[in-house]
Amino acid sequence: MKAECQLDLGSAGEYLMLGITLPGLDVTSMEEEERILIKCKPATVLALRIMDDWHLSTQEKADILNVSTSTVHRYIKGVVPKRIVQRNRIRDILLIHRALLILFPANSDFRLEWAKSPNKYFNNQTAVSHMVSNGTGSVREFLEGQLFQ
Numbered sequence: 001m002k003a004e005c006q007l008d009l010g011s012a013g014e015y016l017m018l019g020i021t022l023p024g025l026d027v028t029s030m031e032e033e034e035r036i037l038i039k040c041k042p043a044t045v046l047a048l049r050i051m052d053d054w055h056l057s058t059q060e061k062a063d064i065l066n067v068s069t070s071t072v073h074r075y076i077k078g079v080v081p082k083r084i085v086q087r088n089r090i091r092d093i094l095l096i097h098r099a100l101l102i103l104f105p106a107n108s109d110f111r112l113e114w115a116k117s118p119n120k121y122f123n124n125q126t127a128v129s130h131m132v133s134n135g136t137g138s139v140r141e142f143l144e145g146q147l148f149q
Contacts, residue, residue, distance in 0.1 A: 005040035092136035
């Protein structure tokens with residue numbers, strides 16, 4: 001039997017330390033080392049919604065995920081990414097969103113505009129442009145680094 005695709009969003013300890021809650025999940029009852037896992041299908045849907053909130057075009061979503069626009073449309077219809085590269089980029093989008101929620105809890109407008117605003121850390125590129133050129137990992141790492149400063 002084929003194992004169901006799941007993405008690792010970090011440890012329960014990270015969520016406790018950062019004060020993050022997840023609907024339907026009580027991290028206080030988990031061991032600190034226990035991993036927070038989300039199934040690939042809902043993770044993909046959520047990542048696409050986040051990118052919608054960032055006002056990204058289908059082409060921008062495709063470029064960030066390193067797929068064709070027709071593949072983005074298949075993801076929208078519920079197809080689960082098969083390649084690890086796309087799964088990692090989807091996980092990174094979720095973790096970028098998590099970091100922005102923590103860093104800017106009271107400023108939802110800024111959180112939504114952040115991805116398309118020039119950033120000196122990315123040589124005055126937007127986070128979107130940086131993710132297209134360099135992948136999502138460095139943006140996730142930058143934001144996670146900001147959490148622990």
